[in-house]
Amino acid sequence: MTALAVEDLVCGYGHVEALHGVGLRVDAGEAVAVVGANGAGKSTLLRAVVGLVAARRGRVVVAGQDVTAWPVERRVRAGVALVPEGRRVFAGLTVEDNLLLGTYARRGTRAGLRSRLGPVLELFPALAGRLARPAGTLSGGQQQMLAIGRALVAAPRLLLLDEPSLGLAPRAVTEVVDALAALAGGAAGPPTTVVLVEQNAHAAFAVAGRGYLLDRGAVAVAGPTDRLRRDPGVQAAYLGAPPTP
Numbered sequence: 001m002t003a004l005a006v007e008d009l010v011c012g013y014g015h016v017e018a019l020h021g022v023g024l025r026v027d028a029g030e031a032v033a034v035v036g037a038n039g040a041g042k043s044t045l046l047r048a049v050v051g052l053v054a055a056r057r058g059r060v061v062v063a064g065q066d067v068t069a070w071p072v073e074r075r076v077r078a079g080v081a082l083v084p085e086g087r088r089v090f091a092g093l094t095v096e097d098n099l100l101l102g103t104y105a106r107r108g109t110r111a112g113l114r115s116r117l118g119p120v121l122e123l124f125p126a127l128a129g130r131l132a133r134p135a136g137t138l139s140g141g142q143q144q145m146l147a148i149g150r151a152l153v154a155a156p157r158l159l160l161l162d163e164p165s166l167g168l169a170p171r172a173v174t175e176v177v178d179a180l181a182a183l184a185g186g187a188a189g190p191p192t193t194v195v196l197v198e199q200n201a202h203a204a205f206a207v208a209g210r211g212y213l214l215d216r217g218a219v220a221v222a223g224p225t226d227r228l229r230r231d232p233g234v235q236a237a238y239l240g241a242p243p244t245p
Helices: 042-050 072-077 095-103 110-123 140-152 170-185 201-207 225-230 232-238
Strands: 002-013 016-027 031-035 057-062 080-083 158-162 194-198 210-215 218-224
Touching: 002 042, 016 031, 016 042, 016 057, 016 218, 031 042, 031 170, 031 201, 042 057, 042 072, 042 080, 042 158, 042 194, 072 080, 080 140, 095 110, 095 140, 110 140, 110 170, 140 158, 140 170, 170 194, 170 201, 194 201, 201 225, 210 225, 210 232, 218 225, 218 232, 225 232
Parallel strands: 031 194, 031 210, 080 158, 158 194
Antiparallel strands: 002 016, 002 057, 210 218
8 A cells, every 4th residue: 555645746935946746655664765965855845745835736645545735734633744853842841741742633531642652662762761851851862752752652654754863963863763763664563654854865774665866856866775875876975985886
């Protein structure tokens, strides 16, 4: 089953067109990476999928439903979750309250909603002993775990992540990448369908089995990440390695 299909998508801001006929497919339970330089349109693509940017042309289809005209709230209720760039946790709220914000589309008692935190705390044990602390006291890596966990408590059918490694120390990047790989690979339960936007191609390819390279708002290269690793252009621009002879 196709979890996400983006078809001939054109969108932008004001008079500026950021995406020029982008197409993308993600199967249920699959992890797909979208890599590219600053300004390539990666974040705009995620914002269009969740409904924060309107499509000027083309379609966004989630689990077989055309959601192109749906507002953000309806897409979230349909199972689309976005972890935005920069984490954006609520620094003055506790870790637990930040996590519970991810359940706002769900009904139930606080005790019932708290029961949804278990799988998240298993995935990110560093948060388990810090539930009563203000989120602002966490390290950058822990805040990124919190932002991902906040999205996961809603049990999304489609998890969108925008630059989750940005600004993190190398050890924190490894921890976050390992957790995402466990999610995508099914080591933390049924595989989660993931779309991962990253400038850090090494991190993205460690999580995803397929990838798309965006260049100036269009798909330049697409295919299995093993093949993208060997692509001379991808190597030279995004992997810090010389082109393969």
